[in-house]
Amino acid sequence: MTLASSIWIWVGVFLTFCIFSFLYKDNPFYKFAEHLFVGVSVGYSISISYHNVLHPDLIVPLFKHGELLNIIPLIFGLCYFARFIPKVSWLVRLPMGLVLGFGAGAAIPAVLQANIIRQVQGAVLTPEIFQGWNFFVWALISLIGVICTVIYFYFSKERKKSTKFAAEIGIIFLMIGFGASFGYTVMARISLLIGRFQFLLRDWLGIIQ
Numbered sequence: 001m002t003l004a005s006s007i008w009i010w011v012g013v014f015l016t017f018c019i020f021s022f023l024y025k026d027n028p029f030y031k032f033a034e035h036l037f038v039g040v041s042v043g044y045s046i047s048i049s050y051h052n053v054l055h056p057d058l059i060v061p062l063f064k065h066g067e068l069l070n071i072i073p074l075i076f077g078l079c080y081f082a083r084f085i086p087k088v089s090w091l092v093r094l095p096m097g098l099v100l101g102f103g104a105g106a107a108i109p110a111v112l113q114a115n116i117i118r119q120v121q122g123a124v125l126t127p128e129i130f131q132g133w134n135f136f137v138w139a140l141i142s143l144i145g146v147i148c149t150v151i152y153f154y155f156s157k158e159r160k161k162s163t164k165f166a167a168e169i170g171i172i173f174l175m176i177g178f179g180a181s182f183g184y185t186v187m188a189r190i191s192l193l194i195g196r197f198q199f200l201l202r203d204w205l206g207i208i209q
Contacts, residue, residue: 001206012203012204058070058073080095148167
């Protein structure tokens, strides 16, 4: 066993144990690590936003190249700070409305294309079904799952025997999807935990290589 000599590794070990201390109970060490993480993340994000967005896209074009049209986004950006002035706090609605409107307009077609249209095309127009029974079976299962799940979310008409049975099949497909998503999330968290243990045993203690 060879302990690490780098001060930054010891800092990482200290912060790791501060986070792990929450397993016992909430305590000042955990709060310190939590606030430090949030603060560093915000500071890093602000720095990246300035160097990658604000400086090249606003400051340089406006003050060095004289592109006066950039005054408009500058004014909208300054409206966010009106939130701290009660008399003119309503000005913050202007940039928020613009961002939300533009974001919704850009996101809705993309979501429809990726999550609905492409999924329907994949369930109905699957060319691999002609390449063998294996593809045909899975394409058929996918098609049944899509139809039954859509029937489950159709509330405009009372469910009778056939639609009720299809809705119950849709619930099964939903549970499979939620279970797979939850399993993926747990697997990702376990991967992070393994990474921390590798850091402690390899980089700090030198037990493993």
